Amino acid sequence: MNLSHVIQGPVVTEKAMRHSENNQVVLLVHPDATKTEIKSAVSKFFGTQVADVKIIHTPLKVRVRGKHGPQPKRKPRKKAIICLKEGQSFDILKMGSASAPKKIPKKAPEKAPEKSVSSAA
Numbered sequence: 001m002n003l004s005h006v007i008q009g010p011v012v013t014e015k016a017m018r019h020s021e022n023n024q025v026v027l028l029v030h031p032d033a034t035k036t037e038i039k040s041a042v043s044k045f046f047g048t049q050v051a052d053v054k055i056i057h058t059p060l061k062v063r064v065r066g067k068h069g070p071q072p073k074r075k076p077r078k079k080a081i082i083c084l085k086e087g088q089s090f091d092i093l094k095m096g097s098a099s100a101p102k103k104i105p106k107k108a109p110e111k112a113p114e115k116s117v118s119s120a121a
Helices: 012-019 035-046 094-097
Strands: 005-008 024-029 048-060 062-064 070-074 076-086
Touching: 005 035, 012 024, 024 035, 035 048, 035 076
Parallel strands: none
Antiparallel strands: 005 024, 024 076, 048 076, 062 070
């Protein structure tokens, strides 16, 4: 697998921020990524040394609503908790803004010049 496709983005929640106190980072990863691919992708793109990688699989959550049947409520995800070595760190919030696509402002439609109506009274 191409290492640029392994890391999909940061997980920014209160629980993930508590992991940062213990020198850990939580990232969304590709469902087919392995621990060694995640470790090499983080060390390559962020220039940090990784001590350990833990994987969490979040299953599909389904809600059943009467006669309408099962409806998917949450997509399945794969998250990785990355333990960094002592003295290593990177800013997870900057990573989230860097991976976000840039929005190009739309131009306002040009208005046709109004015709002056002269009234002869």
